[in-house]
Amino acid sequence: MSExxxxxxxxxxxxxxxxxxxxxxxxxLIPEGALRLAGTGRKIVERCDGQHTLDDIVRELKAxxxxxxxxxxxxxxxxxxxxxxxxxxxxx
Amino acid sequence: xxxxxxxxxxxxxxxxxCVYCSNPLEMQARERELPTGSWVETFRAAGALGVLQxxxxxxxxxxxxxxxxxxxxxxxxxxxxxxxxxxxxxxPDRLEALTEAGLDHIQLSFQDSEADEANRIAGTRAHAYKxxxxxxxxxxxxxxxxxxxxxxxxxxxxxxxxxxxxxLDADRLEIAHxxxxxxALRNRDALLPxxxxxxxxxxxITAARERLSGRMRVDFVGPDYYARYPKACMGGWGxxxxxxxxxxxxxxxxxxxxxxxxxxxxxxxxxxRWIWExxxxxxxxxxxxxxxxxxxxxxxxxxxxxxxxxxxxLLTGDASATDPVCTLAPKHDLVExxxxxxxxxPEVDANWVYRIDPVSxxx
Numbered sequence: 001m002s003e004x005x006x007x008x009x010x011x012x013x014x015x016x017x018x019x020x021x022x023x024x025x026x027x028x029l030i031p032e033g034a035l036r037l038a039g040t041g042r043k044i045v046e047r048c049d050g051q052h053t054l055d056d057i058v059r060e061l062k063a064x065x066x067x068x069x070x071x072x073x074x075x076x077x078x079x080x081x082x083x084x085x086x087x088x089x090x091x092x
Numbered sequence: 093x094x095x096x097x098x099x100x101x102x103x104x105x106x107x108x109x110c111v112y113c114s115n116p117l118e119m120q121a122r123e124r125e126l127p128t129g130s131w132v133e134t135f136r137a138a139g140a141l142g143v144l145q146x147x148x149x150x151x152x153x154x155x156x157x158x159x160x161x162x163x164x165x166x167x168x169x170x171x172x173x174x175x176x177x178x179x180x181x182x183x184p185d186r187l188e189a190l191t192e193a194g195l196d197h198i199q200l201s202f203q204d205s206e207a208d209e210a211n212r213i214a215g216t217r218a219h220a221y222k223x224x225x226x227x228x229x230x231x232x233x234x235x236x237x238x239x240x241x242x243x244x245x246x247x248x249x250x251x252x253x254x255x256x257x258x259x260l261d262a263d264r265l266e267i268a269h270x271x272x273x274x275x276a277l278r279n280r281d282a283l284l285p286x287x288x289x290x291x292x293x294x295x296x297i298t299a300a301r302e303r304l305s306g307r308m309r310v311d312f313v314g315p316d317y318y319a320r321y322p323k324a325c326m327g328g329w330g331x332x333x334x335x336x337x338x339x340x341x342x343x344x345x346x347x348x349x350x351x352x353x354x355x356x357x358x359x360x361x362x363x364x365r366w367i368w369e370x371x372x373x374x375x376x377x378x379x380x381x382x383x384x385x386x387x388x389x390x391x392x393x394x395x396x397x398x399x400x401x402x403x404x405x406l407l408t409g410d411a412s413a414t415d416p417v418c419t420l421a422p423k424h425d426l427v428e429x430x431x432x433x434x435x436x437x438p439e440v441d442a443n444w445v446y447r448i449d450p451v452s453x454x455x
Contacts, residue, residue, distance in 0.1 A: 001298060013235070013262070013263065014232075014233045014234050014235050014236075015196045015197045015234055015235020015236075015263065016235070017142070017172075017196070019170065019172075020170055023217065029144060029145070029172040029196070030235075031174070031196075031197045031235045031237060031238075031263065031264055031309075031318050032145075032174075032197075032264070032311070034096075034145070034172075051287050066426070069172075070180065086305070086306050087309075088306070090309075
């Protein structure tokens with residue numbers, strides 16, 4: 001299994017996508033289920049496009065949440081992506 | 093309460109004749125099938141109700157020519173679209189059209205890891221074709237699940253079946269023991285595993301899950317006759333699932349037709365919202381008011397909702413009884429008796445009944 005590093009480019013797997021809706025979508029649809037995204041979750045998933053690196057995502061979230069502890073953002077993003085990978089939602 | 097899934101049984105027609113088919117014994121003929129427009133309307137209504145997932149199934153859904161249109165309509169309604177198929181009829185062009193239309197997920201069913209046995213269960217020669225098809229599916233951007241139905245006759249090959257799913261590079265493997273309704277109940281003697289088989293299968297699944305963690309998701313449905321407590325059938329009656337049969341009848345589950353006296357409203361006559369919120373069929377066993385003891389005072393009532401109403405009906409003759417697979421059920425002896433007889437039964441597969449296609453009313 002590949003390791004998640006700063007240069008990894010996470011990408012949603014086939015059959016995993018954000019729900020299209022008129023307002024803000026906070027539902028990540030996956031085979032036989034859905035994950036409700038809270039807080040930064042949506043911001044992270046939106047960037048799982050195979051282009052953004054982990055470092056990019058962390059940097060952009062730091063800019064978007066200036067009041068949050070930077071090291072906490074880094075840990076949160078990494079843990080969240082690892083969890084999504086474990087659930088077979090993203091590849092990197 | 094919001095329904096999460098809409099199961100659309102768009103046709104009962106099927107080129108396979110599986111001895112454990114979940115379709116009712118009395119099926120809807122082609123002339124009674126809903127036209128494309130009614131399904132499109134129904135999907136729209138489902139999206140508005142808050143449904144997230146649409147499961148297109150049958151019969152064999154591909155027996156209808158308008159599946160790609162239905163997939164597109166599901167996506168337009170904001171739904172996640174899953175196709176549950178035997179793969180028969182899925183030509184390269186059609187597969188292309190379905191993924192173009194926005195299909196999210198394909199579940200391809202296999203009857204066994206060995207061609208001869210698989211063909212024997214399905215009553216047709218489809219196994220080699222399915223393997224070829226699985227390879228083709230992997231060339232598209234769509235989630236791919238391999239479904240394996242397991243029972244007495246193929247459980248010994250559970251490991252090769254898991255290996256097949258790995259070889260086909262499935263994203264997800266669903267291994268489901270036959271559940272005893274419809275055709276499967278008819279053929280129960282030939283299909284119900286022994287307790288030893290069941291325990292061995294559990295050990296194999298546990299090991300496979302650990303080994304495949306992060307690579308392939310493995311979901312497992314056990315044979316509830318051996319369970320201590322019943323399954324939370326359909327996530328509870330009228331709690332999260334709406335099933336529409338080919339003729340448009342809305343039902344709380346596949347087998348609800350087995351319960352006498354229940355009337356199922358048709359999506360052509362009533363709105364889906366009314367059916368969900370008001371119809372007698374959906375309200376019949378919703379909540380806890382209908383529950384007998386020991387369910388009514390049981391701590392597990394909010395987890396398993398008293399088990400399966402159809403199973404209660406089929407085994408005890410009373411749809412309101414505690415599901416007899418529950419070890420706490422007053423009528424649990426009925427299930428014990430079936431299990432007890434299991435080992436002494438001869439091989440009776442020669443007598444099993446193949447599912448036949450719905451016969452035209454005109455015929």
